[in-house]
Amino acid sequence: MDINGKLALVTGSSKRIGREIAIDLARRGARVAVHHRSAESEADAIETLWHVKRAGGDGGVFRAELRDLKEIDEMFEDIKAAFGGLHILVNNASVFSPAKADETTEEHWDEQLDSNAKAPFFVAQRAARLMREGKIINLADVAGHVVWPGYFAYSVSKAALLAVNRGLAKAYAPRIQVNAIAPGPVLFPEHYSDEQRMSAVERTLLKRAGSAEDIVNAVIFLIENDYITGELIHVDGGRHVM
Ligand SMILES: NC(=O)c1ccc[n+]([C@@H]2O[C@H](COP(=O)([O-])OP(=O)(O)OC[C@H]3O[C@@H](n4cnc5c(N)ncnc54)[C@H](OP(=O)(O)O)[C@@H]3O)[C@@H](O)[C@H]2O)c1
Numbered sequence: 001m002d003i004n005g006k007l008a009l010v011t012g013s014s015k016r017i018g019r020e021i022a023i024d025l026a027r028r029g030a031r032v033a034v035h036h037r038s039a040e041s042e043a044d045a046i047e048t049l050w051h052v053k054r055a056g057g058d059g060g061v062f063r064a065e066l067r068d069l070k071e072i073d074e075m076f077e078d079i080k081a082a083f084g085g086l087h088i089l090v091n092n093a094s095v096f097s098p099a100k101a102d103e104t105t106e107e108h109w110d111e112q113l114d115s116n117a118k119a120p121f122f123v124a125q126r127a128a129r130l131m132r133e134g135k136i137i138n139l140a141d142v143a144g145h146v147v148w149p150g151y152f153a154y155s156v157s158k159a160a161l162l163a164v165n166r167g168l169a170k171a172y173a174p175r176i177q178v179n180a181i182a183p184g185p186v187l188f189p190e191h192y193s194d195e196q197r198m199s200a201v202e203r204t205l206l207k208r209a210g211s212a213e214d215i216v217n218a219v220i221f222l223i224e225n226d227y228i229t230g231e232l233i234h235v236d237g238g239r240h241v242m
Contacts, residue, residue: 001135001223004029007083011035011066011123012093014044016187017139020212021090021219022048026057028220030088033079034061037093066093066119067111076126086130088223091120091138091161096189101152109153116157121164128172135223136172138165138180139215140232142240162232169230177229179222184236186210205238 003025013022014036022032032052036045045061052059060082064075079086095115099108124136143151144158162180169178185200186209192200201209218235222228234240 001087001133001226003088003220003223006030006087007033007085008088008090009033009035009062009079009086009123009127010090010092011120012037013048013090014041015048017183017212017215018090018092019044019048019051020216021092022059023051023055024216024220025088026052026059027055030057031083032057032059033083033086034059035075035093036061036063037065038063066123067114069122072119072122072126076130080130083130085132086127087134089124089127089131089134089136090219091123091136093119094139096151096154098150098154099152100150104153112153112157113160116154117160117164120161121168124164124168124178128168128176131176134176136168136176136178137219137222138178140165140180140182142182142184142234142236144182145240165232166230173229177222177226179228179230180232181215181218181222182232182234182236182240183215184210184234184239186212186215186235203239203242204236205242208237210235210237 008025008030010018010022012018013034026032034045034048049061062075064071140161141158143155144162147155165180188197214235
């Protein structure tokens with residue numbers, strides 16, 4: 001798919017990796033729906049839109065708590081009114097908080113699973129209704145294969161997302177190609193200590209952190225290639241074979 005002139009939604013693009021994806025899509029001529037969750041992230045989302053426009057693109061800011069189906073529907077009504085359709089969805093929004101199996105509460109489980117698996121599924125379902133042909137990219141994690149003991153529910157949520165990825169590829173073929181990317185250590189969570197950062201890097205084959213650009217490049221590759229669907233690309237410095 002040629003990105004120029006296409007309509008794209010990037011969830012959780014007020015900052016970090018989502019912002020970089022939104023800006024790069026704009027640079028390539030897409031009109032971008034910048035999504036954020038709350039009033040607290042509105043200023044960041046507006047800043048992303050500023051970068052989108054500066055990159056030569058256009059777009060708008062859309063707010064939704066994606067754990068709430070009603071808010072997802074309201075967001076898509078707004079996107080439909082503003083854009084008229086959609087060609088690209090990047091399911092980037094995610095929560096990442098620690099809890100071992102024994103510490104996992106129902107509230108924590110629901111937060112991780114609802115944000116990281118249920119929300120991307122329903123966002124994709126609604127997005128597909130706006131697409132004649134399109135691309136859906138899901139941001140996953142190697143934790144979905146190996147289940148990190150300290151991030152039990154998070155890992156399960158990303159395992160579910162990988163199943164959602166394969167299932168959606170079948171459900172929407174041949175009209176829409178659906179693929180996933182599993183980033184390695186790229187942008188560390190703010191709460192990570194130096195020790196945690198070093199340990200994450202040590203667990204890659206390449207012994208270094210990646211960059212947001214590495215992830216953006218994989219997103220662009222999957223959008224531009226029309227003969228890949230149901231795939232997962234690890235962009236993780238070899239973390240998944242360690
Ligand atoms: N960073 C890494 O090195 C790394 C490694 C492995 C995988 N990944 C994956 O790559 C993607 C991007 O990573 P990141 O670190 O840039 O993400 P992030 O900063 O952890 O999260 C991106 C955004 O998701 C939004 N979000 C979370 N839950 C939401 C909900 N229920 N409803 C609406 N928005 C919600 C938040 O928006 P608001 O700020 O508006 O609340 C947040 O800014 C994620 O899917 C992540 O799992 C990243």
